[in-house]
Amino acid sequence: xxxxxxxxxxxxxxxxxxxxxxxxxxxxxxxxxxxxxxxxxxxxxxxxxxxxxxxxxxxxxxxxxxxxxxxxxxxxxxxxxxxxxxxxxxxxxxxxxxxxxxxxxxxxxxxxxxxxxxxxxxxxxxxxxxxxxxxxxxxxxxxxxxxxxxxxxxxxxxxxxxxxxxxxxxxxxxxxxxxxxxxxxxxxxxxxxxxxxxxxxxxxxxxxxxxxxxxxxxxxxxxxxxx
Numbered sequence: 001x002x003x004x005x006x007x008x009x010x011x012x013x014x015x016x017x018x019x020x021x022x023x024x025x026x027x028x029x030x031x032x033x034x035x036x037x038x039x040x041x042x043x044x045x046x047x048x049x050x051x052x053x054x055x056x057x058x059x060x061x062x063x064x065x066x067x068x069x070x071x072x073x074x075x076x077x078x079x080x081x082x083x084x085x086x087x088x089x090x091x092x093x094x095x096x097x098x099x100x101x102x103x104x105x106x107x108x109x110x111x112x113x114x115x116x117x118x119x120x121x122x123x124x125x126x127x128x129x130x131x132x133x134x135x136x137x138x139x140x141x142x143x144x145x146x147x148x149x150x151x152x153x154x155x156x157x158x159x160x161x162x163x164x165x166x167x168x169x170x171x172x173x174x175x176x177x178x179x180x181x182x183x184x185x186x187x188x189x190x191x192x193x194x195x196x197x198x199x200x201x202x203x204x205x206x207x208x209x210x211x212x213x214x215x216x217x218x219x220x221x222x223x224x225x226x227x
Contacts, residue, residue, distance in 0.1 A: 012046055012047070012049060012050045012055070013055075015046055016043055016046050016047065016059060016062075019042055019043060019046065020040075020043055020062060020063075020066060023039045023040055023042070023043075023066070024066050024069070024070065026039070027039075027066070027070035027073075027074055028070060028073045028074050028075075029074075029075075030074065030075070031074065031075045031076065031077025031078065032071065032074050032075065032076060032077045032078050032083040033077035033078025033079075033082065033083065037067050037070055037071075037086060037087050037090040038086075038089075038090050038093065040063035040064075040066055040067050040090060040094060041063065041090070041093055041094055041097060043059040043060075043062055043063045043094075044056065044059045044060050044063060044094055044097045044098045044101060045097065045101075046059070047059035047060075047101070048101040048104070048105075051105055051108070053102065053105065056098055056101050056102055056105070057098070059098070060094050060095055060097075060098035063090075063091075063094045064091050064094060064095070067087055067090050067091055067094070068087070068091075070087075071083065071084075071087050123155060124155075127151060127152065127155045130151045131148045131151055131152070134147035134148050134151060135147075135148065142177075142179055145163050145177070145179045146179050146181075149161045149162075149163060149179060149180075149181045150181050153181040153183075158181075159182075159183040159184065159188075160180075160181065160182060160183070160188055160191070161180065161181035162176070162177075162179070162180050162181075162192075162195055163176075163177040163179040163180075164176055164177065164200065164207045165177050166211075172201060172202050172211075173199050173200065173201050174199060174200045174201075174207045174208065174211055175199050176195055176196045176197070176198060176199065178196060180192060203227075204227070205227065206219055209227070
């Protein structure tokens, strides 16, 4: 059971195991005529708090198997049809609650996704405002670029940012500017020196790709990129 539950606290797993053993022991001590099988529903209710799909399924299966097991090992008592009806109702209730738990879990995930998307949009709008304010509050181009670069890197959580500029309207080359954002200047000192000595033409390297596409570009793995 524990091997199926990843990234969840083992407290719920341990509690479920203890409940399952305790309810089974109670079940086999009480005559079948008493509706004690309904207690197996608590296994699914505990699993719901883990928000783990596999654990909810596993708890429902466990509750079902124990309900059936209790029918065979509990002391005789009551009318057979009543006992069967009680156990069948327990199993039906277990799976009804399990399905409701899974539906609630799916709804919660959708709401979390919507909330995260709204937070991203809000942060993006705020970035635009910060860049606009930075541009209005500075005088020189270099200061404006530096402030804007700092805002962008902070928003994207980037440790390094560097500005390339087109020197004039007739040029197709990108010249490295000495405008940087460096979270750790000493760590990236070599990278900075090489970058400041490396211009890029259209399509050359990552800056050259941006020059052509006019869109954000990204290299997933620099060791496998041919350009």
